[in-house]
Every structure is written in C-alpha cells, then in structure tokens.
Amino acid sequence: MRFAAPVNPPILTAWPQNNVLPIMIRLTVIEALTPAEQADCYAIRTEVFCHEQKVSRDLEFDGLDGDSRHYLARHGDQPVGTGRVRPLDGNVVKFERIAVGIAHRGQDIGWAIMGRAIADAIAGGAAAGKLNAQVSAGGFYEKLGFVRYGDKFMEAGIEHIAMVRHF
Numbered sequence: 001m002r003f004a005a006p007v008n009p010p011i012l013t014a015w016p017q018n019n020v021l022p023i024m025i026r027l028t029v030i031e032a033l034t035p036a037e038q039a040d041c042y043a044i045r046t047e048v049f050c051h052e053q054k055v056s057r058d059l060e061f062d063g064l065d066g067d068s069r070h071y072l073a074r075h076g077d078q079p080v081g082t083g084r085v086r087p088l089d090g091n092v093v094k095f096e097r098i099a100v101g102i103a104h105r106g107q108d109i110g111w112a113i114m115g116r117a118i119a120d121a122i123a124g125g126a127a128a129g130k131l132n133a134q135v136s137a138g139g140f141y142e143k144l145g146f147v148r149y150g151d152k153f154m155e156a157g158i159e160h161i162a163m164v165r166h167f
Contacts, residue, residue, distance in 0.1 A: 027109065029116040032070040032082070040079035041070045048099035055156040060097075068096070071117055073109050080104040083113045085121060088130065093121045095131040114144055121167070128166045135159045 032038045042061070049055040064086055073081035081100040085093050095117060100109045121129055133141045135152060138161055142148070146163040153160055 027073060027075055027080075027107075027112055029071055029073045029081075029112050031120070032072040037072050038065075038070055041072050041082040041084075044079060044082045044099050044101055045097055047101060049097070049156075052102060053156075053158065055158070059156050064096075069117075069120070071113050073100070073113050075104065081109040081113050083117055085117050085129075091125055091127040093124075093126045093129050095129055098131075110140060111144070114141075118144070118165075118167075126167060128164060130162065130164050132160045133163050135161055138163070 030037065032041050042065075045060055046057070049060045050057055065084065068084040068086040071083045071085075072079055079101075081098075081104065083098040084096050086096060088094050095114065098110055098113060100107075100113075118129065129146075131141065131146065132155060133146070138148060141163050144165070146165040148161050148163050150162045153162075
C-alpha cells in the first residue's frame with residue numbers, strides 16, 4: 001500500500017521519490033573530556049591526517065594534546081569531526097587539528113567545530129586566535145574571519161599558510 005504525499009510537507013520542499021522521509025540527525029559539538037571522547041577525536045585525526053593525508057603518526061601526535069582543549073562533533077552518537085585549541089603566549093590561542101571525516105564533509109561540521117572553539121576561546125579571555133591552514137582550506141578560515149599573513153610554507157609535506165583572527 002502506498003500513501004499519498006501530504007499537500008504541504010513540513011520542512012521538505014519536495015517529496016522524496018522513494019517515499020522515504022529523511023531523518024534529521026542533530027549535530028552536537030562538545031568539549032572532549034572523557035578518555036572515550038578523546039579517543040574518538042584521535043581516531044578521526046588518525047583517519048584524516050595519517051591515513052588520508054599520509055602525515056606520520058609521530059608528527060600528528062606531537063605531545064601537545066595534554067596542553068590542549070579538544071572538541072568532538074557528533075551526528076547523533078556518531079563521531080564525525082574534531083579539533084583542538086592550545087594556549088600560546090599571553091591571551092592568544094592556536095586552533096589545530098581541525099578534521100572532519102571524509103563521509104561527512106560539506107555539511108558545515110568544520111564550521112560548527114570552529115564556532116564552538118572560537119566562542120570558548122573568547123569566553124576564556126583570548127584576544128586572538130592563530131592557525132596554520134592547509135592552503136586548500138584557507139578560504140574556509142577566511143569566511144570565519146581569519147586573515148592570512150606571511151609566506152606559504154610546508155608542514156608535514158603539505159603546503160600551509162599562517163592565519164590570525166583578533167577577537
């Protein structure tokens with residue numbers, strides 16, 4: 001038996017051809033505080049940086065994780081993205097290791113991670129944030145208000161550009 005499509009379906013602009021409604025899954029970004037949450041962050045970093053981009057594990061896990069605040073993005077219960085924020089000198093922080101799993105890109109997950117991290121940095125008294133962006137991601141960070149400075153450089157075999165945003 002097939003059911004007729006509603007005249008004005010809520011949220012949807014067109015009824016799906018297969019008559020299956022999409023399930024809306026909530027995206028959350030949390031500070032990763034428990035060992036399990038941090039393990040999820042590390043797994044995403046390993047997937048994106050070590051496996052996909054061929055960064056060595058020694059470079060990726062640089063000994064600075066203990067000095068950093070970690071963020072975990074989830075679709076429902078599924079870990080999909082991560083990032084870390086590390087304090088630098090004075091009231092400056094550095095945004096690092098922003099990563100979204102390949103199957104979940106293009107869904108504004110990186111935007112959500114950075115939004116939460118920036119908000120927490122500002123609430124914590126940071127006056128500025130720095131990052132070393134992969135050149136291919138520079139435009140993403142510019143949309144978040146970061147400005148490029150200096151020359152391009154190589155880091156972990158990938159071309160980067162330094163960026164800063166004053167809060």
